[in-house]
Amino acid sequence: VDGSANGTGTTLYAGTTSIPTFLSQGTYYLYDTTRGPDYIRTLSANGQNTLPGSYVTDADNNFSASNQRIAVSAHTGAVQVFDYFKGTHGRSSYDGNNASITSTVSYDDVPGGDGYNNAFWNGQQMVYGDGDGRTFSPLVELDIVAHELTHAVTGASAGLIYQNESGALNEAVSDIFAVMVDRDDYRVGEESYTPGTSGDALRYLDDPPAGDQPDHYADRYVGSQDNGGVHINSGIANKQAYLMMAGGTFRGQSVQSVGRGVTEKVWYRALTRYFTASTNFAGAREGTLQAAADLYGAGSSQARAVADAWAAVGVG
Ligand SMILES: O=C(NO)[C@]12CC[C@H](CC1)C2
Ligand SMILES: [Ca+2]
Ligand SMILES: [Ca+2]
Ligand SMILES: [Zn+2]
Numbered sequence: 001v002d003g004s005a006n007g008t009g010t011t012l013y014a015g016t017t018s019i020p021t022f023l024s025q026g027t028y029y030l031y032d033t034t035r036g037p038d039y040i041r042t043l044s045a046n047g048q049n050t051l052p053g054s055y056v057t058d059a060d061n062n063f064s065a066s067n068q069r070i071a072v073s074a075h076t077g078a079v080q081v082f083d084y085f086k087g088t089h090g091r092s093s094y095d096g097n098n099a100s101i102t103s104t105v106s107y108d109d110v111p112g113g114d115g116y117n118n119a120f121w122n123g124q125q126m127v128y129g130d131g132d133g134r135t136f137s138p139l140v141e142l143d144i145v146a147h148e149l150t151h152a153v154t155g156a157s158a159g160l161i162y163q164n165e166s167g168a169l170n171e172a173v174s175d176i177f178a179v180m181v182d183r184d185d186y187r188v189g190e191e192s193y194t195p196g197t198s199g200d201a202l203r204y205l206d207d208p209p210a211g212d213q214p215d216h217y218a219d220r221y222v223g224s225q226d227n228g229g230v231h232i233n234s235g236i237a238n239k240q241a242y243l244m245m246a247g248g249t250f251r252g253q254s255v256q257s258v259g260r261g262v263t264e265k266v267w268y269r270a271l272t273r274y275f276t277a278s279t280n281f282a283g284a285r286e287g288t289l290q291a292a293a294d295l296y297g298a299g300s301s302q303a304r305a306v307a308d309a310w311a312a313v314g315v316g
Contacts, residue, residue, distance in 0.1 A: 028061040030075040035082055036098040042075035043102070045127075047109035052102050052125060070138045074103045074128055077145030084146070084181045085153065089268045094152035101149070105140060106130050119144055121151040131192060141191035143182035150174040158275035165280035167230035172237035173271055179205055180264045186242055205242040208235030215239040216251065217281060217314035236313050237284060241267060243309040253312035258305045266291045266306060285310040 023029055030042040045053035056063070056071040063072045078101055085091040093099045102125035108116040109130060116129025119139040126148045130138045151174050154160055160170035178188050189202030203211040213235025214220055220236060221229035243250060244266070247257025266288050274287030288310070292303040310316045 023055075026059075028058045028063070030056050030063070030071055032075075032079060035079070035086070036092050037082075037100040038098075040075075040078055040082060040101045041103070042071050042078065043104050044071055045104050045107040047106055047111075047115075047130075049108040051104050051107075051122070051127065053104045053107075056105075070105045070128075070130065070140055073138070073140040073142075074105045074126070074145060077140065077142045078103050078126065078149065080142060081146045081149045081181055084177075085149075088180075088264060091153070091272075094149060095156040099156075102126070103128065103145075105138070119148055121148045121155070123155065126152075131195075133195065135194065136189075137192045137195040139189075139192050141182075141189070143178040143188050143190075144192065146181035147174040147178040147188060150177040153177075154271065157272045158279065159277040160275060160279060161277045162227055162230060164228035164230075165233065166278055167227050168233035169237055169275070169279060169281070169284050171230045171234035172241070173267065175203060175205060175234060175238050176241045176267055177264070180260060183260065186246070203235070203238070205238040206246065208239050211235070213238070215313060236281065236315070240309045240313045240315070243312055244305055247305075250312040251314075253308060255308040255312055256301060256305045258302050262296075262302050262305075265295055266302070269295060281315045285316040 023031070032040040042056060043053040044056050045051065056068060058068065082093060082101065085094070093101060104125060105128045106115070107127045107129055114132035115138070117132050117136045117139075119126070119128045126145070128139050129136070151170070154170055154173050160166045160173070162170055175188050179186055186206040187201035187204050190200070193202040194200055201211065203213065208215040213232055215235055217236055221232040223229065226232055239250070241263055243255040244258050244263040245260050247255050249255070269291035270284065270287035274290055275284065279287065288306050289303060292300065292306045296302040307316070
């Protein structure tokens with residue numbers, strides 16, 4: 001049993017004798033039993049839409065074949081996100097109680113046609129499409145995996161209702177932790193979005209309007225599309241978190257940078273201790289302020305940065 005990612009994947013059953021009956025000896029699986037949960041596993045739907053699909057196997061534990069790449073990316077991403085929430089926040093799996101994690105890749109291709117341009121947490125597992133090759137390549141890059149698994153964390157904690165302002169917060173929380181895990185930029189989807197165009201991304205926490213999102217509460221969408229704009233108005237909270245991380249002067253409001261470390265602690269504590277199903281942007285300001293006061297003191301520079309960042313985006 002080898003729990004460390006071996007570069008091509010995290011494997012488990014190295015042909016040992018004490019394996020679950022349904023796994024065959026001398027075969028390797030993307031099936032990790034070394035981190036607490038009974039398993040973190042990745043399967044493939046092979047283009048169909050039945051879940052969880054079938055195991056991705058390998059004869060010699062080198063998951064380096066081209067037809068294994070997608071599954072390996074989703075699997076190593078899930079393991080990395082598990083390790084992030086455990087290591088940084090002391091959370092054992094998305095429910096805090098070592099829930100097992102299942103991911104399924106190559107879901108729901110159009111028969112004889114394009115791959116599915118989406119990825120989602122269905123309440124029980126992660127599901128990833130292969131993309132149509134134009135809008136998306138396979139949607140298994142690290143920040144999308146982190147985005148989806150964070151939906152599971154939100155569902156097991158605040159339970160932010162997936163519509164209107166609470167839904168926009170739900171989406172923002174997933175984008176915020178996506179950039180905390182995929183720590184080299186402030187963007188989401190840059191590896192798989194529009195494979196024919198380099199340098200773009202699906203969403204930009206540093207500049208939400210670059211992804212057709214508002215970056216100020218006064219510009220929020222109030223229509224009914226997209227469950228009341230959950231992927232649109234998330235830009236407002238995304239910008240707030242970006243300003244906490246990077247600092248800056250936005251719309252005349254200066255914000256002192258507190259960095260990713262403080263930002264992830266404040267947002268995690270707010271999500272898991274103060275946000276509820278119906279929390280809106282005003283409530284998110286309250287919750288993040290309270291979290292910062294808990295962690296650093298009400299009069300701290302960190303709490304000040306939280307308030308200034310919300311003021312910069314027109315909340316409070
Ligand atoms: O925002 C999202 N879901 O709520 C997506 C799912 C596929 C793209 C990457 C993350 C958009
Ligand atoms: Ca990214
Ligand atoms: Ca692109
Ligand atoms: Zn989402």
